[in-house]
Amino acid sequence: MRRLGYALGLPFVALGAYLVLNAAPWPALRSVAFWFGGGIAVHDALIAPLAILVGALVLRIVPTAARTPVQAALIITGCLAIATFPLVWGQGVDPSVPSQLPLPYGRNLLIVLALVWLVAGAFAVARARRLRRPVLSRGPERSVRHAGDQLVSSRVRVGLTGDDPRGQRLQPLVVGQVAEPLPQLGEGDRGDLVGRPLAAPVRQATV
Amino acid sequence: MEPPAVVRGLVDRLPEPRDFKSRLHDPGVAARLGIALGISFTLCMLTGLVSHYFQQPPTWLLWPSRPVNLYRLNQGVHVLSGLASIPLLLAKLWTVYPKLFERPLLASVGKGLEKAFILVLVGGAAFQLVSGSFNVAVTYPWGFSFLPVHFAMAFVVYGALLIHVGHEYAKVRQHLKIPLVDDVRTGGLTRRGFLGVAAGASGLLVLGTAGQTVPLPEPLARWLSPFATHLPRVGPQGVPVRKSAISAGVVGTAIDPAYRLTVSGAVGEVLELSLDDLRALPQTTVDLPITCVEGWSSTGTWTGVALRDLLVAAGAGPDSSVRVVSLQQSGVYSTSAVDRPHVQDAKTLLALELNGEPLHIDHGFPCRLIAPNRPGVLQTKWLTRVEVSA
Numbered sequence: 001m002r003r004l005g006y007a008l009g010l011p012f013v014a015l016g017a018y019l020v021l022n023a024a025p026w027p028a029l030r031s032v033a034f035w036f037g038g039g040i041a042v043h044d045a046l047i048a049p050l051a052i053l054v055g056a057l058v059l060r061i062v063p064t065a066a067r068t069p070v071q072a073a074l075i076i077t078g079c080l081a082i083a084t085f086p087l088v089w090g091q092g093v094d095p096s097v098p099s100q101l102p103l104p105y106g107r108n109l110l111i112v113l114a115l116v117w118l119v120a121g122a123f124a125v126a127r128a129r130r131l132r133r134p135v136l137s138r139g140p141e142r143s144v145r146h147a148g149d150q151l152v153s154s155r156v157r158v159g160l161t162g163d164d165p166r167g168q169r170l171q172p173l174v175v176g177q178v179a180e181p182l183p184q185l186g187e188g189d190r191g192d193l194v195g196r197p198l199a200a201p202v203r204q205a206t207v
Numbered sequence: 208m209e210p211p212a213v214v215r216g217l218v219d220r221l222p223e224p225r226d227f228k229s230r231l232h233d234p235g236v237a238a239r240l241g242i243a244l245g246i247s248f249t250l251c252m253l254t255g256l257v258s259h260y261f262q263q264p265p266t267w268l269l270w271p272s273r274p275v276n277l278y279r280l281n282q283g284v285h286v287l288s289g290l291a292s293i294p295l296l297l298a299k300l301w302t303v304y305p306k307l308f309e310r311p312l313l314a315s316v317g318k319g320l321e322k323a324f325i326l327v328l329v330g331g332a333a334f335q336l337v338s339g340s341f342n343v344a345v346t347y348p349w350g351f352s353f354l355p356v357h358f359a360m361a362f363v364v365y366g367a368l369l370i371h372v373g374h375e376y377a378k379v380r381q382h383l384k385i386p387l388v389d390d391v392r393t394g395g396l397t398r399r400g401f402l403g404v405a406a407g408a409s410g411l412l413v414l415g416t417a418g419q420t421v422p423l424p425e426p427l428a429r430w431l432s433p434f435a436t437h438l439p440r441v442g443p444q445g446v447p448v449r450k451s452a453i454s455a456g457v458v459g460t461a462i463d464p465a466y467r468l469t470v471s472g473a474v475g476e477v478l479e480l481s482l483d484d485l486r487a488l489p490q491t492t493v494d495l496p497i498t499c500v501e502g503w504s505s506t507g508t509w510t511g512v513a514l515r516d517l518l519v520a521a522g523a524g525p526d527s528s529v530r531v532v533s534l535q536q537s538g539v540y541s542t543s544a545v546d547r548p549h550v551q552d553a554k555t556l557l558a559l560e561l562n563g564e565p566l567h568i569d570h571g572f573p574c575r576l577i578a579p580n581r582p583g584v585l586q587t588k589w590l591t592r593v594e595v596s597a
Contacts, residue, residue, distance in 0.1 A: 005373015
C-alpha cells in the first residue's frame with residue numbers, strides 16, 4: 001500500500017508544487033510559505049498546548065460529574081471559535097454590498113455557544129443527580145491501605161465522588177480489585193484510582 | 208557539533224509521547240477521524256475540480272446547462288464539507304499530537320520521508336481550510352491570489368493525503384476491528400464521546416451555514432443560519448449581491464440613456480439595442496438560481512430576452528457560441544464565454560427584470576446574463592456587448 005500511496009500521491013504533490021510556484025511567483029510565494037508554515041506553527045505551538053492546558057485544568061477543577069459535558073462544550077467552543085473567526089473578525093464587510101455578510105456573527109457565535117453550554121450544564125446536573133442517588137457509606141473510610149510505598153490491600157474501593165449537598169463526601173459506588181499495582185498512592189487517595197481498570201468481578205453496590 | 212546548552216536544555220524539557228496520558232490520544236480515534244477527513248477532503252477535491260473546470264473549461268469540455276442546480280449542489284458541498292473538515296482536522300491533530308514528540312526525528316529514510324509528507328499534509332490542509340474560510344468571508348489578509356493558489360495547493364494536499372493513506376492503510380484496518388470501549392466512570396470523555404463531539408462541532412457548523420444555500424423563509428433563515436455569509440432572501444429585490452455597481456465602477460455607464468447593447472460578430476445583422484428595444488423583444492420568464500462559488504445561492508424569477516431568440520433576431524447560425532462583455536472595465540469577470548449548451552438552452556436569458564421589477568443596479572441593470580447550471584461569477588452583469596462566433 002505504501003508504494004501505491006507514493007505512486008498515486010507523488011505526481012499530485014509534484015503537479016501541485018509546480019502549480020503553486022506558477023500561481024504565486026515571488027514575493028507572493030513568501031506569503032504562501034508564511035500561511036503554510038503558520039498553520040502548523042499556530043496549531044503545534046499554540047492551539048494544541050492550550051487545549052492540553054485547559055484539559056489539565058478541567059481534570060483538576062471540574063467535578064467528576066460535570067467533566068464529560070464540560071470537555072465536550074470546550075471542544076465545541078474552540079472548534080466553532082476557530083472556524084467562524086473570519087466571519088466574526090468582519091474584515092469582509094463592504095458597505096456598498098449590505099447583503100454580503102449581513103449577520104452579526106460575533107453575537108451569533110455567542111448565542112450558539114450559550115446554547116451549547118446550556119445543554120452541557122443540563123447534562124452535568126442530570127449526571128450529578130444520578131451519581132448522588134446511591135449513598136453508600138459515610139465517614140472517613142480509607143480507600144487504600146498503604147504502608148510506605150507498598151500497597152497493603154489491593155482490595156480497594158473506587159468511587160465517583162461527588163459533593164454531598166450537606167457537605168459530606170460521598171463514598172464509593174463500585175467495589176472491586178485493582179488490576180494493576182498502584183504505586184505512589186497516598187493514604188485515602190481516591191482520585192488517582194479513578195479510571196484504573198478493575199479486575200472482574202466488579203460489584204455495583206447499592207445501599 | 209554540539210548544540211548550545213540552551214537548546215539542549217529545551218530539547219530535554221520537551222515532553223515525550225508517553226507523557227500524554229489522555230486516552231483520547233489513540234490510534235483507533237485517529238483512524239476513524241482520518242476516514243472522515245478522507246471523505247470530506249475527497250468531496251472538496253472533486254467539487255473543487257468541477258468548479259474550476261466550470262469556470263475555466265478546457266476547449267474539449269462543454270458543460271451541460273442541465274440539471275439547473277448541479278453547480279449549486281457542487282458548491283454547497285464544496286464549502287460545507289470544507290467547513291465540516293475544520294473540527295475534524297483539529298480533533299485529528301490533537302489525537303496524534305504526541306507523535307510530534309517522537310524521537311529520534313529521522314529514525315530511517317523511510318520514516319523521515321513519511322514525516323516530511325505528513326508535514327506537507329498538515330500544512331497544506333490547514334492552508335486550504337484557513338484560506339477557504341477566509342475567502343467565504345471575503346477577507347484576504349495575504350499577499351497571494353486566492354483562486355489559483357487554493358486550486359494548486361489542493362493537489363499538494365491530496366497527493367500528501369494519498370501518501371499518508373498508503374502508509375496508514377494497514378494500521379487503520381487493524382484498528383477499526385477493535386471496538387472503542389472505555390470506562391465511563393471516570394467522568395471524562397470516552398473515545399467514542401470524543402468522536403461524537405468532533406462530529407457534533409462539524410454538524411453545528413454545517414447546520415449553521417447551510418441556510419445560505421438551502422432556502423428557508425425569513426425570519427427562520429436568519430435564526431437557523433447564524434454563520435451564513437449571505438441569506439438567500441436578503442438583498443436588493445430579495446436576492447443577495449456579491450459585487451456592487453459602485454465597486455465595479457459602472458454606476459454612470461449603466462444608467463446612461465445612451466446605453467446600447469451591441470450584438471456583433473458572426474451575425475447576419477449587427478444589432479444596437481436600447482433598453483426599450485430590448486423590452487420590445489419577446490420576453491421570457493424563468494426561475495433560476497444565482498450560485499456563488501463561495502457556496503451561497505438564491506433563486507430568483509428573471510424576465511428578459513432568451514439568448515437564442517436574440518441570436519435568431521440577429522441572424523446568427525444555430526451552432527453559435529457567444530462571449531458577453533460587461534460595462535465593467537476591468538477584472539477577470541467582466542466578460543464570460545457562453546458555450547453552445549447554454550446558448551441553446553431556452554432558460555438562458557439576457558435578463559431585464561428580477562422578481563417583477565427592473566433589475567436593481569447591483570443585479571446588473573440594465574441587462575445581465577442569467578443561465579442554468581453556471582457559476583455566479585460567469586452570470587455577467589451590466590452587459591454591453593454580445594460577441595457571436597460561429
